[in-house]
Amino acid sequence: MKSIKEILYVLSLPLIITLIMAFKGFADDQKLENIKAKNSGKSFAVVELFTSEGCWSCPAADELIAKLEKNNENKKLFILAYHVDYWDHQGWKDRFSKDRFTERQKQYATWMNLGTLYTPQMIINGKTETVGSESTKVLRSIQSAMLETHAENLIVKIEKSEGKSIQISYTSKSASKNSTILMALVQKKASSQVSAGENAGKALSHVQIVRDLQSRTLQANGSFSFKLPDTKEDWEIIAFEQNQNSGEIIDATSVSL
Numbered sequence: 001m002k003s004i005k006e007i008l009y010v011l012s013l014p015l016i017i018t019l020i021m022a023f024k025g026f027a028d029d030q031k032l033e034n035i036k037a038k039n040s041g042k043s044f045a046v047v048e049l050f051t052s053e054g055c056w057s058c059p060a061a062d063e064l065i066a067k068l069e070k071n072n073e074n075k076k077l078f079i080l081a082y083h084v085d086y087w088d089h090q091g092w093k094d095r096f097s098k099d100r101f102t103e104r105q106k107q108y109a110t111w112m113n114l115g116t117l118y119t120p121q122m123i124i125n126g127k128t129e130t131v132g133s134e135s136t137k138v139l140r141s142i143q144s145a146m147l148e149t150h151a152e153n154l155i156v157k158i159e160k161s162e163g164k165s166i167q168i169s170y171t172s173k174s175a176s177k178n179s180t181i182l183m184a185l186v187q188k189k190a191s192s193q194v195s196a197g198e199n200a201g202k203a204l205s206h207v208q209i210v211r212d213l214q215s216r217t218l219q220a221n222g223s224f225s226f227k228l229p230d231t232k233e234d235w236e237i238i239a240f241e242q243n244q245n246s247g248e249i250i251d252a253t254s255v256s257l
Contacts, residue, residue: 042150166227
């Protein structure tokens with residue numbers, strides 16, 4: 001027979017867990033405020049999430065970037081959610097997944113000497129990686145990125161738009177033979193009702209979904225062409241420069257469509 005002390009402990013355990021989670025949520029909210037407060041105007045954070053609708057642990061990371069995007073008032077936090085395709089054979093085909101995004105994650109694994117690919121994975125400014133659902137580590141990494149200052153050398157603008165086709169031009173003062181410019185076509189939000197796989201029966205909400213990613217050697221100026229899918233959601237272009245030797249992202253900007 002259990003003692004009164006043991007019974008009281010069991011009864012109080014849910015309350016203890018609730019208080020711990022509430023405190024953690026408060027601490028994370030404070031970190032979000034600190035991110036906004038510490039942004040110097042010449043600092044930025046490019047947050048790249050590798051995720052999948054077929055991964056049971058990914059919704060928590062999706063929720064985290066949704067919270068980051070909601071609190072993104074300074075617009076120096078550039079969030080990109082890549083849906084990889086290696087979960088598609090596990091019972092559910094993610095409609096946003098592309099092999100191109102899996103290849104990008106593999107490139108990071110090479111840069112960072114990682115032995116495996118996993119989801120959810122978060123990478124900040126091409127230098128730091130962590131489990132995408134571990135909010136404390138993610139926020140700490142973003143805070144660190146926001147303490148660094150960078151020259152604002154990259155400018156992008158909409159050159160022309162005809163129907164669903166758009167052309168985006170860029171100019172850069174930091175052209176280097178070791179650098180690449182990447183442009184991502186980003187869908188601001190979407191949702192899916194998953195009927196199979198590890199998330200069967202769940203309605204999943206997504207933000208900052210990368211639908212197309214293009215790259216080329218960085219020059220002083222250039223342009224990219226995109227075709228918008230036939231949907232009514234808001235879209236944006238996120239552009240960034242990346243060192244091809246180290247993977248470090250050296251500048252970033254965006255434009256709404």
